[in-house]
Amino acid sequence: MKRYWLFFSQCITVLLAAWFVVATLKPEWLRSAQRSADGMTLLQAPAASPLSRAAGSLSAPAQKASPAVVSISTSKNRTSRNTDPWSRFFEGDTEENTGGLGSGVIVSPEGHILTNNHVVEDADDIEVILADGRRAAAKVIGTDPDTDLALLKIQLDKLPVIVLGQPQDLQVGDVVLAIGNPFGVGQTVTSGIVSALGRSHLGINTFENFIQTDAAINPGNSGGALVDVHGHLMGINTAIYSRSGGNMGIGFAIPVSTAQQVMQDLLKNGKVSRGWIGVEPQDLTPELAESFQLPAAGKQAWPQGVVITGVLQNGPAAKAGIRPGDVIVQVAGQNVGNVSELLTQVASLQPGTTTDVKVWRRHGELVLRLTPSERPTQRKPNR
Template identity: 40%
Template sequence: MKLFRRLLSVLFIIPALSLAHVPVTSNGQVIASLAPMLAKVTPTVVNVAVEKVLPPSALNPFAPKSLQSKAPVKALAVGSGVIFDAKHGLIVTNAHVVQNQKLMIVTLKDGRHYRAKLVGKDNGFDIAIIRIDAKNLQALPFGDSDQLKVGNFVAAIGSPFGLTQTVTSGVISALNRSRPQLEGYQSFIQTDAPINPGNSGGALVNMQGQLIGINTAIITPIDANIGIGFSIPSDMVHSVIEQLLKYGKVKRGMLGVIAQDITPELADAMNLKTTKGTLISTVMAGSPAKTAGLLSQDIINKINGKPIRSAAQLRNTLGLMRPGTEIHLSIIRHHDTKEMTATIGDPKKFKPPHVNAFLAGMRLQKFSQLEGDGSRLNGVLVTDLTDTSTGALSGLTFGDVITQADGKPVTSVDTLVHLASKAKNELLIKVYRGTNAVFLVLQP
């Protein structure tokens, strides 16, 4: 059963119990009530109702085309958002909340309703900006998510199951979390503050009433919270917002390495003295990493003085840097610490010209497997892909089987290459991930 549930609301109610947390200040004094802090914060958190237009196949992706509806499917989803610029009516939310949006209605705490317009979004970081034309708004200040520690008390505010202005509290359970079942860039704050469907785009705040994260996902075998929720760190959110407002999109940089987390088993096998940092498994030929002198089995310990704790954090850090940026690296090579500089490159310019832009950075092979019901699953298996490839940024992961491209069957790698070569701005593919089928749009 799929463990991850995106948090768009489905309107039903599940009774739930959660452990109460008693927050304390940094000097150990108990905070008698969160009410004074929340009185300032809750007016900045809004409800976002979205009317979506989905493809006809969304009702039943497994049904034959002849039995599928011909008309687009309309759906209503409910999420949350946070006002970060009161003067200009700017609200940050999740990109998946506003995906396929036709109409967006924002409801403020005081009951006012406004139509919202999409300003910009980035699916890779799952961040979107929407705007409302309203006065007398209040903005939530950003906190420093880099200063967070496991055990810090937090509060989550949003619209779970469409229930606006719901507040839950808990602690930070872990930092720099990444989960393979979720798409895009990952380096999440993990919290046990109850987060439920409809909280997507809502605020995670510290005890000072500052935004430290945008709530985005939960791990659960059901459609409700079991105490494992994820938020996008505020520092990452702020960086994405800056690029969307200034450039209209996030222009990602690349170093040209494939990196992995250092597990205790890997450290033992490779005789490493630490599990901190991230291990470089591959340095791509002609990449900025190669030019800088990085080698396979180097451990990236810091970038610009900031500790790197995981491969996901490395990917996020590099992905938020624009091409041409010079960075300072602290690495460990054969147990010795070395300092070096590198210049961030442009992934699009780095791609070999003979490689199709939709498929660049991916390794593929023909796939055919007999299913339990006697049918045969034919397609192309994704055996590897780089973090900055079009496929990875669009949600493809290792082990996915591509069965359709542009609505046509994919029976071999050559077939996929041919269909991709005919595509212009985007390529719609159908992918089998385990026993589930999903549709993804590849956009170079």
């Protein structure tokens, strides 16, 4: 009997010691099953380790990129004319204050922020709200309405900065996240895929080369970040296709490569300088190509070209000898396939620097010497 009692006491001692060790080192094991006051047993999962997320979770890129995405609040002061003569005599005209919301991305430790031009256009005051709650007034470094980009700067210390990605590595079908402040509800992360690359002819901007995505983008997301699964910036969200004003699964972002080029020009000159020749171009259809008697592809490899339907009087193209009805087929040695390519190639020319332009006119080709001017700034309507 004494032997059994000794064995029993040793077992109890071992069990208590094991319970103590587990309670100290792995307390979550003891919480997997809990009995409530009314006798019902509840099963509870152990706390997950930050390093053991479920397969397919996008929390890592979201946590990496989100701190660098900011909300932008703007205000405009407008004078409202008082139409009542008696009231106007005593009160005068009244000031109305209107505001807008958008998003932006911190791209440098010095406080530079990329956003859309239409977010800050005509704003009298711009306030940036960081994800950590800090606020700061922003100064506009420069804007580029032709690409709908703007560069701001704030003065704060220890700023989170996003990592710029390599858009040439982006493929249709890749997973992306859209981060911004839709409808002013607060920072929001949505996911989707890259639906298309190089979207143009949308009539959104003068120069278009959009990333299309089905990640939910809504009003207020403008200027926010489109990031890849590594949390790297791939684009600046700028517009949506919608019949209702809300997301319909077709959103557009400006590639970060375009944003970098614009940002460098804005930092250096406060504006983006592009070439301009003063023509009205039109895409060349097969019917037009036949009417202009362009060489057939089977007889001679010939680029599609762009028909010039109008030439500005005393403009660079007119001075170079370009006429309505000419077909521009090359600019500075590069083939021209459509209007979008012509705009891009002309824009890349250095204003004031003469270059060669090849045109087809009346059964033959001509090489004209053309000196582009600087492209006039065009204002885009708010969206």
